[in-house]
Amino acid sequence: MRIFIAEVVGTFWLVFASLGAALFAAGFAPLAIGLCLTLIHLVAIPVSNTSVKPARSFGIAVLDGQTWSLAQLWLFVVAPVAAGIVGAPVYRFINDER
Template sequence: MKALIAEFIGTFWLVLGGCGSAVLSAAFPESGIGLLGVSLAFGLSVLTMAHAVGPLSGGHFNPAVTVGLCVAGRFPARGVLPYVAVQVLGAVAAAAVLAVIASGKPGVDLAAGGFAANGYGAHSPGGYSLAAAALTEVVLTACFLLVILGATSRQAAPGFAPLAIGLALTLIHLISIPVTNTSVNPARSAGVALFAGDWALGQLWLFWLAPIAGGVIGAAAGRVLFDAPLAPAGAPR
């Protein structure tokens, strides 16, 4: 139960911090945070919660990470569905809080503003195609899993995994915000899509399929490259 609560809290913080920076701060040019600030917000949210609650759950905060760690032999299959369920619940709860805050300003239209939802085609920030969006999400999620598996393996320097993982997520956002608004996390995508409008829900399938496919690919490669950690990552206690 502590592991599930930790995953809920960690995913809540990730969506509130990352998407909140995009919806509340980056929307105002005078804030000055821009793409770099939003990217750092996502990375810092993972970094801080990996330190805070990671020892309880493994600090997944992402269905693609949970599935990938299972494929890599780092996480038991029986824990996948409970983890994914609480991750989605945490993301939805954070999106709901963010929606209430954003609606506190008169004239705000969450759907018109996109609400930090992920998209392709007309809903890609840079107008990128479905194929470009899919390739971006698969490759970057695969690389994210490789960083996670390498940083938590026996070969890695102890104590630095949260920093490596948080910085990797920052880099991923710097690359892919213009393409898809960056998912690499189906829970993050699902949470805000509920408030962004019909188009976001209609395109949500890609931001489940591509990150999970990328997670599986990265996990398969990591299983060959890296030793297992001293204990299974986030195994339910």
Template sequence: MSLGKRLTAEFFGTFWLVFGGCGSAVLAAAFPELGIGFAGVALAFGLTVVTMAYAVGHISGAHFNPAVTVGVAACGRLPAKDVIPYIIAQVIGGIAAGAVLYAIASGKPGFDAAASGFASNGYGEHSPGGYSMGAAIVAEFVLTAFFLIVICGSTHRLAPTGFAPLAIGLALTLIHLISIPVTNTSVNPARSTGVAVFQGGWALGQLWLFWVVPLIGGAVGGLIYRGLLEDKKP
């Protein structure tokens, strides 16, 4: 596929991930009577990846996440020259989704993105469970690294054909079930950026962590798979 088509696929895939995942948190989980809670938000994130991976995975590889793009490149599955264009498309898709979500959420009287947090990622006083910056770093690093191991393994040529989107979506669901209380779960800088720009306060101040740590975790996960797990036989 041409680079233009691949970037378009990454834009739409990231848009769907941020809109579906963060939308479930902003529009549904905020109302206890609807009953989706943390588990529902976790499932929503997983479902966004499953659906769009089947829809456009054959076009772009279905990264939808700068950390995944860096990790896949580290694993040797993406040319280095494509990394920055992929990341730009993903961030634009995330911000576009945040804008649409903000427009919808603003239709409810009294909505305040800054006060509500707008599904942003945070640590310390802005962690849902009050977890420290150190805990956030460990969680985001470990979970992103394992996410890349799952991605690289499930998309390997020897893996069962056609099941990679399910494995990846379920992995993202599990990641959210573990870490929503810690950081509201990032493992994806585009997801974090897409809502932080509309929260506009503390989320932007803490955004650095949700870029630096997932990118490092993604690279480490890709290198672990490439160096220790991948079958290099033809």
């Protein structure tokens, strides 16, 4: 459960930072997103060997060829998708300028 929570929270902040950087810091968006991703990895690697990107998890699981890595793949796909589904509306709600 802690791995799922770490992946969801990390991906949530990555989505949140990406949306914010793309809209407000156009020239510095890659730097802001990269620093956010670095911070997410520094915090979550001790917990889950973090992924926050399903494509990275899929490639490692397939190339590893171990049954346990393929069995855990669902977690590293479902958690980032769930965080993306939650992160975008939360960002829109917080930054709604009506």
